[in-house]
Amino acid sequence: MNSHAQIWAPAQALFDDTLAAIASSGARAWAQRWFGGERPVDVRRCEAGRAAGPPIGAAVWETKEPGVVLALDPRAHATLAGWMLGLETGGRTHRPADQQLFENLALAAAHDFAAEAARVFAVAPDLRKREGYRPDADDLGFVLSIGAATNLLQLYLTRACALRTRLHAIGPRVAPRSPRPRAEALLNQPIRLGVMIGRGRMALSELCSLGVGDVVLLDKGQDDVLALTLNGEVKDDPGCELRQDGSRLALRLAPQQMSI
Incomplete structure (x- = not known):
């Protein structure tokens, strides 16, 4: 049974x-x-x-x-x-x-x-x-x-x-x-933050001729506000500044209204 x-x-x-x-x-x-x-x-x-x-x-x-x-x-x-x-x-x-x-x-x-x-x-x-x-x-x-x-x-x-x-x-x-x-x-979605230091333009022939030690000028000055990047996309507002936190780099948002 x-x-x-x-x-x-x-x-x-x-x-x-x-x-x-x-x-x-x-x-x-x-x-x-x-x-x-x-x-x-x-x-x-x-x-x-x-x-x-x-x-x-x-x-x-x-x-x-x-x-x-x-x-x-x-x-x-x-x-x-x-x-x-x-x-x-x-x-x-x-x-x-x-x-x-x-x-x-x-x-x-x-x-x-x-x-x-x-x-x-x-x-x-x-x-x-x-x-x-x-x-x-x-x-x-x-x-x-x-x-x-x-x-x-x-x-x-x-x-x-x-x-x-x-x-x-x-x-x-x-x-x-x-x-x-x-x-x-x-x-809860992760976002990648970064900083765009600056941009530059040159001809392809100049790019191909670059070597170790060459200097490329960018469109930013040493004291200029830098651009924040979110997931690889550049955001001009807000700007940011690089700071040093111990042995590591950190960024500080510039005092503007954040509009992402």
């Missing part, structure tokens, strides 16, 4: 729209926090045989308590980040720095949705990254679309989690999430 108790549910209980509706409620709250506005959010259960697993290169999180797995399609990075920043990112070639920014923001948003999904399905929202994930035969798969952007995220539930949630469709109340996750993600 098998001593393991099994959760019982009516036939087809896992295959109606209840679980998708529960996931959609969390997805709408998540989308409002990150993207604002009234973007239509749709969560649908994968048809039989389509829950084959995340696409190649997807970032995957799972709850430490078995129950919920979330995968972010890498093709969704620019779309999600563009909505956060209010930019049109489709059909363009982006600089590596922009691609990294888009990836960082999309990962932050997807991680937050994984935690949201854990809460609505009554699983402890302790997450960890997962490599090489493939769903079990009994797992249920869902895809999340926002507006015309389809299959941005894939959500997987273990059968036990799906049954438990289906039998207790109204879960416990949870504390509200931070209303400013988008601002926090933006403010």
Whole structure:
């Protein structure tokens, strides 16, 4: 005799729209926090045989308590980040720095949705990254679309989690999430600071003839205010000055109103 108790549910209980509706409620709250506005959010259960697993290169999180797995399609990075920043990112070639920014923001948003999904399905929202994930035969798969952007995220539930949630469709109340996750993600992005000492112009022939010890004149004087650079882009306002801090160089912003 098998001593393991099994959760019982009516036939087809896992295959109606209840679980998708529960996931959609969390997805709408998540989308409002990150993207604002009234973007239509749709969560649908994968048809039989389509829950084959995340696409190649997807970032995957799972709850430490078995129950919920979330995968972010890498093709969704620019779309999600563009909505956060209010930019049109489709059909363009982006600089590596922009691609990294888009990836960082999309990962932050997807991680937050994984935690949201854990809460609505009554699983402890302790997450960890997962490599090489493939769903079990009994797992249920869902895809999340926002507006015309389809299959941005894939959500997987273990059968036990799906049954438990289906039998207790109204879960416990949870504390509200931070209303400013988008601002926090933006403010946590690393910025490279630098100083433009000066510029000069010369013919290509002069450049090719330069050798060790040659002197090139720049357009700045010794006491001139220098230009600040942010991620490699020169900002003339505010200016800055070089100072020495022990054995290292430091910069001091010139006393102008900063407008980046």
